[in-house]
Amino acid sequence: MRRPFSYKLNIFLFLLPALILFLGVLIAPIAMSGYYSLTEWNGLGTPEFIGFQNYVELFTSKSINIMRALKNVMLLALLSVCIQLPFALLLALKLSQHVKGERWYLAIYFMPVLISSVVIGQLWIKIYNPEYGVLNTLLRSLGLDSWTRIWLGDKNVAMGACLVPILWQYVGYHMLLMYAGIKGMPPELNEAAMLDGCTPGQVSRYITIPYIRPILRVSVIFAVTGSLKSFDMIYVLTNGGPNHATEVPSTLMINLLFLRNRYGMGSTIAVMLIVLCFVFALLINFAFKEEK
Amino acid sequence: MTRTKINQSDIPVAQQHRFKWTDVLVQIGLILWALICLFPVYWMFTFSLKSNEEIFGQNVMGLPQHWLWSNYERALNVGNMGRYFFNSLLVTVVTILITLGAAIMATYAITRLKWKFHKKMNAFFMLGLTIPIHAAIVPLYTTLSRVGLLNTYWALIIPYSAFSLSMAILICTGFMGDIPYDLDEAAFLDGCGVWGIFCRVILPLMLPAVSTVGIYTFLQCWNELMFATVFISKDVFKTLPVGVQSLSGQYTTEWGPIGAALALATIPTLIVYVFLSKQIQESFIAGAVKG
Numbered sequence: 324m325r326r327p328f329s330y331k332l333n334i335f336l337f338l339l340p341a342l343i344l345f346l347g348v349l350i351a352p353i354a355m356s357g358y359y360s361l362t363e364w365n366g367l368g369t370p371e372f373i374g375f376q377n378y379v380e381l382f383t384s385k386s387i388n389i390m391r392a393l394k395n396v397m398l399l400a401l402l403s404v405c406i407q408l409p410f411a412l413l414l415a416l417k418l419s420q421h422v423k424g425e426r427w428y429l430a431i432y433f434m435p436v437l438i439s440s441v442v443i444g445q446l447w448i449k450i451y452n453p454e455y456g457v458l459n460t461l462l463r464s465l466g467l468d469s470w471t472r473i474w475l476g477d478k479n480v481a482m483g484a485c486l487v488p489i490l491w492q493y494v495g496y497h498m499l500l501m502y503a504g505i506k507g508m509p510p511e512l513n514e515a516a517m518l519d520g521c522t523p524g525q526v527s528r529y530i531t532i533p534y535i536r537p538i539l540r541v542s543v544i545f546a547v548t549g550s551l552k553s554f555d556m557i558y559v560l561t562n563g564g565p566n567h568a569t570e571v572p573s574t575l576m577i578n579l580l581f582l583r584n585r586y587g588m589g590s591t592i593a594v595m596l597i598v599l600c601f602v603f604a605l606l607i608n609f610a611f612k613e614e615k
Numbered sequence: 616m617t618r619t620k621i622n623q624s625d626i627p628v629a630q631q632h633r634f635k636w637t638d639v640l641v642q643i644g645l646i647l648w649a650l651i652c653l654f655p656v657y658w659m660f661t662f663s664l665k666s667n668e669e670i671f672g673q674n675v676m677g678l679p680q681h682w683l684w685s686n687y688e689r690a691l692n693v694g695n696m697g698r699y700f701f702n703s704l705l706v707t708v709v710t711i712l713i714t715l716g717a718a719i720m721a722t723y724a725i726t727r728l729k730w731k732f733h734k735k736m737n738a739f740f741m742l743g744l745t746i747p748i749h750a751a752i753v754p755l756y757t758t759l760s761r762v763g764l765l766n767t768y769w770a771l772i773i774p775y776s777a778f779s780l781s782m783a784i785l786i787c788t789g790f791m792g793d794i795p796y797d798l799d800e801a802a803f804l805d806g807c808g809v810w811g812i813f814c815r816v817i818l819p820l821m822l823p824a825v826s827t828v829g830i831y832t833f834l835q836c837w838n839e840l841m842f843a844t845v846f847i848s849k850d851v852f853k854t855l856p857v858g859v860q861s862l863s864g865q866y867t868t869e870w871g872p873i874g875a876a877l878a879l880a881t882i883p884t885l886i887v888y889v890f891l892s893k894q895i896q897e898s899f900i901a902g903a904v905k906g
Contacts (some may be wrong), residue, residue, distance in 0.1 A: 330728075330809070331651060331730070333723050333728070333808075333809045333810070334728050334730050337720045337721065337723055337724035337728070337809075337813075338720070338724045338725075338736070339719050339720075340713075340716065340717035340720060340721070341717040341721035341740065341780055341784070342721075344713075344773070344776055344780055345743060345777060345779040345780055346699065347738075347756065347777070348751065348753060348773060348774055348776075348777030348778070349743055349750075349777055351754070352750065352751035352753075352754035352758075353746065353751065355754035356750055356751065356753055359753055359754070366757060367828075372624055376694050393863075394832045395663055402894055414645075414648065417644075417645065418639055418645075420754065422641065422642070422645065423642070423819075424628065424645075427649075428645050428649060429896070430888075431649045431890050432648065432652055433650075433654075433892075434652060434653075434656070434885075434894060435652055436837075436899075437884050437885075437888055437895070438656070438881055438884060438885075439837070439838040439839075439840075439855065439856050439859070439880060439881070439884075440838065440840060440856070441838075441840060441856040441857075441859050441860050442659070442856075442859065442877045442881050443655065444818060445859065445860075445863050445873070445877055446655045446658065447655070449662075449870065450655070450658075454671075455670060455671045455675065455870075457658065457675060460676075463800055471764075472794075473650055474710060481844065487780075489701050489890070491651070491652075495652070499896055499899060499900065500899075500900060500903050503896075503900040538903075539743070541903055542903075545843065545903065548747075552642055552747050552749060554840070554841050555840045555841070557695060558840065558841075558844075559840075559860060565842065573749065573841070575750065577844075577845065579846070580752075580753065580756070580845075583874065586753055586757065588694070589753050590753045593749045593750055593752065593753060595749075596747065596749050596750075597749065597750050600745075600747060601745070604745070
């Protein structure tokens with residue numbers, strides 16, 4: 324059926340606001356980032372095209388040291404997948420078994436997700452404060468004076484100190500997703516297994532976890548890509564210091580842009596991050612399909 | 616027939632009788648984690664009411680001996696928290712309105728109007744779900760600075776709206792799918808055009824989506840840090856996260872007022888959470904499960 328021109332015009336008009344926003348603020352800038360990443364540009368004048376030199380410099384430069392930043396986020400991703408997610412799953416499994424006070428626990432565990440990373444970061448800065456912080460005070464009162472550290476100022480422990488609040492904050496998020504998945508299961512599945520004499524542990528292992536596999540996949544993707552992109556907490560806690568020990572790609576990018584005016588190189592890091600996130604998302608999808 | 620029919624709620628009860636002591640252990644574990652989640656917030660509220668003498672003296676973790684409300688006064692007056700709060704509120708509300716408007720209109724065109732490429736258009740918008748904000752930060756910064764929009768509310772409202780759009784369309788698609796098509800047809804037979812159907816049939820029935828999209832967008836914008844630090848450097852336009860961050864940098868030794876500032880930044884979110892915890896959790900789930 325042929326539709327009149329006015330009908331098509333109306334479709335276009337309905338799409339217009341969204342299209343303007345989407346093309347102007349997302350799609351066009353991505354293309355521009357791609358182009359800038361191939362240029363040397365201080366933000367003023369015109370960008371000078373230099374091919375892939377930025378990429379070469381990024382991976383060879385000692386002063387940028389991207390490998391250290393990547394190592395830091397990979398460590399975060401690894402801990403996130405190996406500690407945070409299993410712990411979140413454990414909480415979700417327990418909570419979904421009709422524990423007393425289920426909704427209260429759920430609400431409390433999820434609360435840190437809603438609080439601004441700046442607030443949480445500032446609180447942890449004070450928790451880590453070498454003289455008056457809760458952590459060192461606690462250690463001293465337990466007689467463990469030798470364990471006290473300048474947590475965020477010692478380059479050997481600073482990264483570890485940054486990882487703890489990040490992992491802590493988002494346990495509740497993953498728990499909520501998994502909990503919702505478990506609650507969405509048809510109850511017959513569990514009942515049947517119970518009638519066959521399965522213990523709750525066996526039900527979790529053989530029924531629940533396989534059932535929420537799609538959600539686990541989403542959680543793993545979020546955990547890994549979120550780790551690669553992580554910025555807020557590190558920026559607040561250390562901004563990459565001490566002596567670049569806690570640098571992550573995002574803080575490197577921001578510092579190259581606004582401290583050294585290297586817009587081309589900043590874009591190169593941005594492009595690298597997007598590609599990395601995309602590749603990891605594909606790999607994780609693939610891994611989850613393979614095992615099936 | 617001695618065996619009673621087993622229904623959902625009977626099963627765990629039966630187990631509770633069998634594994635009494637593991638149940639206690641589970642409860643202890645759950646309470647412990649709850650305390651770990653609550654502790655930083657508890658600590659924030661207590662030191663926000665203490666003087667430096669108390670914080671740095673013997674009373675590091677206890678309740679304040681003298682409740683020092685003047686910390687809050689100082690955070691509001693000297694620290695400018697009221698201004699930051701207003702900025703955050705304004706940016707968030709306008710972002711929600713723009714996102715909702717654009718998303719509902721686009722969703723209407725994609726799901727209710729008949730044309731060739733509506734599926735492709737939807738897939739195109741869904742690309743936005745996977746794009747990190749890093750991808751756009753340099754071009755946005757240079758463009759905003761060229762057109763003189765850096766250090767204005769628009770420098771945050773426009774990017775926030777664009778980055779919330781894909782999720783908003785996704786959520787709206789779900790809700791609009793629940794509206795029966797018969798209504799469109801009936802309205803059409805009554806002589807409504809596409810705009811008439813949109814305004815009189817679809818919009819009023821999209822109210823449930825408004826709260827989900829609104830909550831989701833609120834949580835995205837309210838705590839956003841990267842754009843807000845990069846695009847805003849003038850104090851009068853700073854949002855809460857950036858304002859709190861710069862305050863903490865200025866007054867590193869005065870814990871009380873900083874604690875009060877942190878608490879002031881957190882209280883609105885907590886109040887909203889107390890009243891809308893279920894909707895907030897659902898909007899997060901909707902965001903993740905479909906994405």
